[in-house]
Amino acid sequence: MKKKSITIYDIAREAKVSSATVSRVLAGNYPVKEETRKRVASIIDKYGFQPNAVARSLTKRETRMIGFVLPDITNPFFSQVFIEVEKYALTKGYALLLCNSMNDSEMESKHLKLLAERQVEGIIIMGGRINKSAPDRVEVNELSEIMNSLPVLMINGKIEGLDCYSIRTDEAKGIELIINYLVSIGHEKIALLGGIEGITTTDIKVEAYKSLISRHHLPFVPGWQIYSGFDISSGEQAMDKLLRNNKQDLPTAVIGINDMVVIGALRECGRRKIDLNEFSFVGFDNTNLAEISNPQLTTVSHQYSEIGRKAVDLLLNSKNEKHKNKDVEINPKLEIRDSCYEMIGN
Amino acid sequence: MKKKSITIYDIAREAKVSSATVSRVLAGNYPVKEETRKRVASIIDKYGFQPNAVARSLTKRETRMIGFVLPDITNPFFSQVFIEVEKYALTKGYALLLCNSMNDSEMESKHLKLLAERQVEGIIIMGGRINKSAPDRVEVNELSEIMNSLPVLMINGKIEGLDCYSIRTDEAKGIELIINYLVSIGHEKIALLGGIEGITTTDIKVEAYKSLISRHHLPFVPGWQIYSGFDISSGEQAMDKLLRNNKQDLPTAVIGINDMVVIGALRECGRRKIDLNEFSFVGFDNTNLAEISNPQLTTVSHQYSEIGRKAVDLLLNSKNEKHKNKDVEINPKLEIRDSCYEMIGN
DNA sequence: AAGGTAATAGTAACCGGTTACATCGAGTGG
DNA sequence: CCACTCGATGTAACCGGTTACTATTACCTT
Known part of the structure; x- marks a missing residue:
């Protein structure tokens, strides 16, 4: 970058105006005589001049950049959110710095420090x-x-004792959608697999699960709610554990804490040569895995594009609207595909 | 961002030195008396002062940012490359601006323009x-x-007539690894599904496929090389087309242009209730889908972390090493999992 | 003692924009 | 005809760092 690039001063000299006028032409919202504007504009185009955003950031104290920190963009849930945020941010002229923390808190703090230095907004x-x-x-x-x-x-996500902005899908409602649906097609024995106790998203879902089970007067069997984790192998493990029950003690429907866990559960059934029709499966998140899976998963979908929009708006308007609620909840939707079977008779 | 933040001058005043000295302490590579250094450093920490990277960028003409443009980060191949690039870039103090073009050339050019304005390196x-x-x-x-x-x-990737830096997996060699492997376990009838004619990655693979088939003196059946696309439904379509052949005209092994296409092919078999053991499947890319798939795919893997490192190095050293080759090829590796069967007898 | 050198620190210009303020001429109303 | 307003433009300070150049001091050398 040591090469000197063309600046607003070069344009000004050639157009025989001051740099201020060029700046005004670029900004487009100041009074500039049409004749001058045209002359300057034509020179700008002639050189394909692009103003230096760094210099502008320095004076205006706005970088039009947002930092996005997540554990691993390879995870389809995160990437799906990211893409919507980015899409909307672009329309507002904002760019995103993506930081993968790989669940390493040291790396995360390095990233946060860099982002602050870079003056992201x-x-x-x-x-x-x-x-x-x-x-x-x-x-x-x-x-x-x-x-x-x-x-x-x-x-x-939520960090205890941190009063930041927050936007989240109403996951309790998501569980409600699932259970109501399963009940409506005849299921009464419903399990919930995966997640880690103490992580907000898990706690919310487990609590909702228990409360819905009781609301529908269904049997609550402690062994049907199995913590394990969030990835495929967690799903396998949880399903394995579930299947160790006696046959008559098995549920007819299995909810996963997310799509990945369900894919693991499906795989465990495959390994044991269990007919997939023996259970109905429901995932959570509606990641692209749900479509890739075979069978395609019935799952709860986040409203990704709404999350993207709200996130950016909330963040960028935070200055003006201090009064507004810092927490936004978004409704989930049930996406019905091919992984559930109606219980007949019984 | 209108709030005035603490600057190098504030630190200087309190430490009774000039801003230059503070700058030197921050840089760490100039002669500063140990006593002064300590005094300044203690004040820097006292306020948790972080220098403004925008201002630094302006004078040094280096932003330590790299732009990364891809069609869709949701695609696991792209995200896997991205994550490695980002990981390595971080060690060099670089951050990445991620831009999803969604295969929309207008969006892409908007992104490119923004990146240039932002002075990415x-x-x-x-x-x-x-x-x-x-x-x-x-x-x-x-x-x-x-x-x-x-x-x-x-x-x-390659754009005809554009002499930019390039780094690519030697995909022809990848096809060679696959076909040698398939032949070694007894396959002679091998198909290649997916891709779009005219896209470099497809052309390279198809050409390598044809040449390897002939080198091994295997039968070349035109109907076994089917273009379609790069996603799951492309895989389904291609497999569907393949399966319309008479049973005796079917191959015993199927290579996908990428993992996703294979997953589509598997699904098509599922739909037709064809036993998956009838064919051996091999994917390409070793995305996380290959592990998620059931059965887990044997596939050709990119050396992701090497790609990440080389990409960043090549880009950042491009100034110094004009002489060096602008094109780097990286060897692929075969990742053997569960989707291939040995042909016995015959 | 005069001259040379190295370490340390300050001065001020500079990076490339933005914008408050000043200037100037033309139109306008009284 | 004067005072005033307003549009168009220029001047220069500023954003927050970096660094070339300079100044000062101390320490050697011969």
Whole structure:
């Protein structure tokens, strides 16, 4: 970048105006005589001049960049959210710096530091954390400090004691959609697999599951709610554990904490040569895996594009609208595909 | 961002030194008396001062940002490359601006323009394009212009007539690995499904396929090489087409242009209730889908982390090493999993 | 003692824009 | 005809760092 590039001054000289006028032409919202405007504009185009955004950022104190921190963009849930955020941000002239923390808190704090230095106008964070764990406190301090200078928003996450912006799908309602649906097609024995106790998204779903089971007066069997994790092998393990029950003690429907867990559960059934029709499966998140899976999963979908829009708006308007609620909830939708069977008779 | 933040001058005043000294302490590589250094450093920490990277970028003319343009980060191949690039870039203090073009050339050019304005130090582009098509020429011009001011690197892609940096997996060798392997376990009838004629990655693979088939003196059946596309439904369609052949005219092994196509092919078999053991399947890319798939796919793997490292190095050292080769090829590796069967007898 | 050198720190210009303020001429109303 | 307003444009300070150049001091050398 040591090569000197063309500047507003070069344009000004050639157009025989001052740099201020060129700047005004570029901004487009100041009074400039039409004749001058044309002359300047033609020279701008002649050189294909593009103003240096760094210099502009420095004076205007706005970088039009947003930082996005998540554990791993390879995870389709995160990438689906990211893409919607980016799409909407672009329409507002904002660009996104994507940071993968790989669930490494040291890396995450390195990223956060870099983002703050780079003067991003806001930071979006995704990825579940265990509540109240010790290393979390470090993070809380770090983030609180950052929040003094710029807005922070968490999508589907919550850090205890951190009063940042938040936007989340109403996951309890998602569980309700699933269970109502399963009941409507005749299921009464419903299991919930996966997740980790203490991580918000899991806790919310488990609680909703219990409450819905009881609301529908269905049998609650403790062995049907199995914690394990969020990935495929967690799904396999949980399904394996479930299948160790006696045949008559098995559920007829299995909800996964997310799509990946269900894919693991399906695979475990495959390994054991169990006919997939023996169970109805429902996922959560409606990631592209749900379509890729065979059978395609019935799952709860986030409203991704709405999340994207709201996230950006909330973050960028945070200055003006201090009064507004810092927490936004978004309704999920049930996406019905091919992984559930109606219970006949019984 | 209108809030005035603490600057190097504030630190200087409190430490009773000039701003230059503070700057030197921050840089760490200038002669500063140990005593002064300590005093300044303690004040820096006291306020948790972080220098403004925008201002630094302006003077040093380096933003330590790289632009990354791809069609859709949701695609696991792209996200896997991205994550490795980002990981390595971070160690060099670089951050990545991720731009999803959604295969929309207008969006892409908007992104490229923004990236150039933002003074990124280089741009990485992924995503196949059809050679020599008309709209491509616009892109060539646009990119050529950009290449005057900053280095551009394509990963696994090539635009006809554009002399940018390039790094790609030796896909012909990948096909060779697959076919040698299939032959070694007894296959002689091998099909290749998916891809679009005219897109580099497809052309390379198809050519290698034909040449390997002939080198092994295997039968070449035109109907066994079927273009379709790169996604799951393309895989389904291609497999459907293949299966319309008479049973005795069917291959025993099926190579997909990528993992997704194989997953589509598997699904098509499922739909037709064909035993998956009737065919051996091999994918390409070793995306996480290959592991998620059931059965897990034998596939050709890119050396993702090496691609990440080389890409960043090539881009950032492009100034110094004009002489060096602009094209880097990286060897693929065969990842053997569960989707191939040995042919016995015959 | 005069001259040379190295370490340390300050001065001020510079990066490339933006914008408050000043200037100037033309039109306008009284 | 004067005072005033308003549109068009220029001047220069500013954003927050970096760094070439300069100044000062101390320490050697011969």
